[in-house]
Amino acid sequence: xxxxxxxxxxxxxxxxxxxxxxxxxxxxxxxxxxxxxxxxxxxxxxxxxxxxxxxxxxxxxxxxxxxxxxxxxxxxxxxxxxxxxxxxxxxxxxxxxxxxxxxxx
Amino acid sequence: xxxxxxxxxxxxxxxxxxxxxxxxxxxxxxxxxxxxxxxxxxxxxxxxxxxxxxxxxxxxxxxxxxxxxxxxxxxxxxxxxxxxxxxxxxxxxxxxxxxxxxxxx
DNA sequence: GCTGTATATAAGATTATCGGAATATGGCGA
DNA sequence: TCGCCATATTCCGATAATCTTATATACAGC
Numbered sequence: 001x002x003x004x005x006x007x008x009x010x011x012x013x014x015x016x017x018x019x020x021x022x023x024x025x026x027x028x029x030x031x032x033x034x035x036x037x038x039x040x041x042x043x044x045x046x047x048x049x050x051x052x053x054x055x056x057x058x059x060x061x062x063x064x065x066x067x068x069x070x071x072x073x074x075x076x077x078x079x080x081x082x083x084x085x086x087x088x089x090x091x092x093x094x095x096x097x098x099x100x101x102x103x104x105x
Numbered sequence: 106x107x108x109x110x111x112x113x114x115x116x117x118x119x120x121x122x123x124x125x126x127x128x129x130x131x132x133x134x135x136x137x138x139x140x141x142x143x144x145x146x147x148x149x150x151x152x153x154x155x156x157x158x159x160x161x162x163x164x165x166x167x168x169x170x171x172x173x174x175x176x177x178x179x180x181x182x183x184x185x186x187x188x189x190x191x192x193x194x195x196x197x198x199x200x201x202x203x204x205x206x207x208x209x210x
Numbered sequence: 211g212c213t214g215t216a217t218a219t220a221a222g223a224t225t226a227t228c229g230g231a232a233t234a235t236g237g238c239g240a
Numbered sequence: 241t242c243g244c245c246a247t248a249t250t251c252c253g254a255t256a257a258t259c260t261t262a263t264a265t266a267c268a269g270c
Contacts, residue, residue: 005140005201006197006198006201007125007128007129008195009220010122010128010190010193011125012127012198013196014123014128015123015257017119018119018120019116019257019258020113020116022117023112023115024112031218036216037217045260046259046261047217048212048219049258049259049260051218061196061200065203065263067217067267069267069268070171070216070217070266070268071215072217072218078199080192080195083194083231084192084196088119088183089115089184090187091114091118091167092114092115092118092187093181095114095165095166096137098166120227140247141246142247150229150230150245151229151230152247153230153232153248153250154230156248157248159248161249168267172237175236175245175246175247176246176247176263177247177248
């Protein structure tokens with residue numbers, strides 16, 4: 001049986017990934033650590049918006065961060081998150097092709 | 106590069122899993138197909154609420170459904186969704202134990 | 211200490227999600 | 241056909257997520 005805090009953490013993890021900006025941030029960081037100032041220009045959103053997205057990923061236990069001087073460097077905390085993206089992408093791909101076959105929606 | 110519809114589908118998949126009831130429905134169905142009338146009593150929620158949760162999972166491409174008489178039978182469409190739950194659970198577990206170690210929150 | 215740069219947080223408006231009650235749809239048996 | 245059962249959908253209120261602007265914090269260099 002799944003304990004309640006674990007279920008809650010699962011929900012938080014999936015919720016953290018249920019946003020296109022946050023998925024792209026994970027993909028970006030899977031290529032190596034980045035400070036916020038390097039992440040910002042990849043998105044046409046305010047600094048505060050990106051900062052909050054990073055916090056959501058951090059609080060879900062998906063990212064690590066360390067401070068170096070006046071910068072904050074974010075990194076992938078658990079490589080399994082990349083697995084999650086890959087698995088979801090393959091489900092997405094299969095689903096999209098089944099929609100094409102059946103002409104569904 | 107990830108195509109836009111695929112990213113959108115990933116978002117929809119993760120969004121579908123970002124709810125404790127929907128996670129429990131997946132776990133329930135991983136034990137075998139069930140009609141709605143068998144799923145309902147597992148949750149203290151109205152019929153319309155559960156029906157909506159099932160639709161969300163169905164539209165995310167995670168569940169299949171077939172009609173038999175006046176019943177609708179739901180089933181896991183893609184076994185990879187169970188993988189997603191397991192991977193997220195192991196991330197959750199690691200994160201929770203790291204919180205215990207550091208006394209974090 | 212002051213100024214500028216980097217980042218996080220708060221406040222507030224807008225939009226999406228969740229839940230239940232009520233309603234619609236469609237098969238089934240009398 | 242009529243009424244019942246199983247399920248989906250609509251409507252609407254309550255709650256939560258997202259975004260921007262403005263403000264706070266904290267380090268760096270002078």
